[in-house]
Amino acid sequence: MPNLNDLTALCLPTGSRLAADETDCRLSLSLEGQPLPALRLSRGRELNVQLEERFSRPEGQALWTACYWLFARDPDCQRLTWQLQEVPDEAVSSGLLIPTPVSGQYHCERTVFWQLPPPWLGHSLTGSYPQQMLITDGKRHPRRPVKPRGEVYQRFDARLGARVSLRTLDIEQDLARFNRWQNSPRVASFWQEEGSLDQHRQYLSKLVADPHTLTLIGCFDDQPFAYFEVYWAKEDRIAPFYEAGDYDRGIHMLVGEENHRGPHKVASWLSALVHYLFLDDPRTRRVVAEPRADNAKMIGYMQEQRFHCEKEFDFPHKRAALMVLGRERFFDRCRLA
Template identity: 60%
Template structure:
């Protein structure tokens, strides 16, 4: 980080986290309120005058400022005389004594303000039978409204996800599906009546959650998120009870390109791993000849497990594991 660098990061709450780092000391403010002062000593940050009851807010902000400012930063080492036990229990802090640290891979697994709904982590498990004969957990009720929001410091824009509203989004969905580029892969061209029926069927399907992706609150993409155990993909790999699958389309031409894909694909994957910590894999099955999308996914840590045949297409099985995502992601 450059000498005397100043970084401003907006938070989903509407507040602004401001950090100033001169290479020797660091100061963090939340809006106009001083949040943390620290000096560097022997490769560690030593917070100054930080009361135990203030540690949770200050150290979360410290971690976010570091990890969002530098996607390659893996750990923040700290020296604290006293530690709030709840921080060790949460995973925000690990270690003991003078070896305290905040790990990037653990930090991004904490929902923080990014997950905008309660998620299904606390929904109890009850196994039920699918009409196909596969047993799977009963799924929590679907969320409504905004489910994820994060400022992408690399892109300099908000990336957010919200649930699809049929009345508000139908014309947009119809326009996107009737574009030649999207139709070549989705093959769902049609009129408003067809697309309303299509979306209404998905709204009644507990297996599928329909989402709209936004940059700076401008809708640009449509996603179908599904529970893989109940999906047609299940017979083609060793599916887990909480694996999620994704179908994706970018409808607005001005939001195409690898830098935008890196932002929204990492956000979508991040949301699914935050939404239920029991989810260990996110999968996708793009057409095997869709080399561009497969390349974009591989750049974000997905790997191509194999190719297989659906009745309507030759597909590539793309897999992202929780372990790889959080150890190798470049969330910023």
């Protein structure tokens, strides 16, 4: 696993390569071999950043790239304090930089930086979809937008040195691997969905037609390794067991490939999955899950990613643990890199 202290290069989610020459007091960055303005650094309780020259490329891109490097380089860094002679209009309007009472001084907060959708989020209309309340099967909930297709999220994980991404499931493309994963004894012991290709085609077709559920495939460097079901909690079977918000999302998780198991991999894909759900709709306040109460390993992994166990409760088919992660807690304490 790469040591972030030894970073000299970092891939952007778009595939571009960001390289750096960094000392305690100076940082020089280049993007795809083209130099970005050099920065002077002053390290104290906060990291203070000053430009040594004017921007030679779009201001917003250069500022974002520098903030990305500095936050990825130090996952414990919570705030950057920028000193700029000219007002960075684009960065201020997007929320990347926040003006302070001191003239020419701006803050970039880690908790805000990771909430900015580009470049992590694929094309999404969810966050701007208008609210109209409906009643389905006796449950009152907002009308849900049309489901996305293709890649919906991407991030380069500096700790793993790999690109983690999420794409929507394609039945023709993914049926055979889904069938293989579900018939694995390890997976079957928790999911209990063993079956034939025809049975699994019917299972997936039902979910594809269900407006409250989105089926996703998780990939490392474009190689599928996991299956996720994402659902709107208000319309789900979990809703009677807690006070579900209109935009709460829930997750079911399955890692199918043995070589992608382990705590360091879980930390990467679970943070990516939660990050995607909070970016997809800024109205989402909580992400929930209901693993089997005796699945101590998964519950432990989730707690390491800031989920907490609110309670245990009984579904007809299992004793479940209600795991909850709030939006504010995720972004305030996230260690994305």
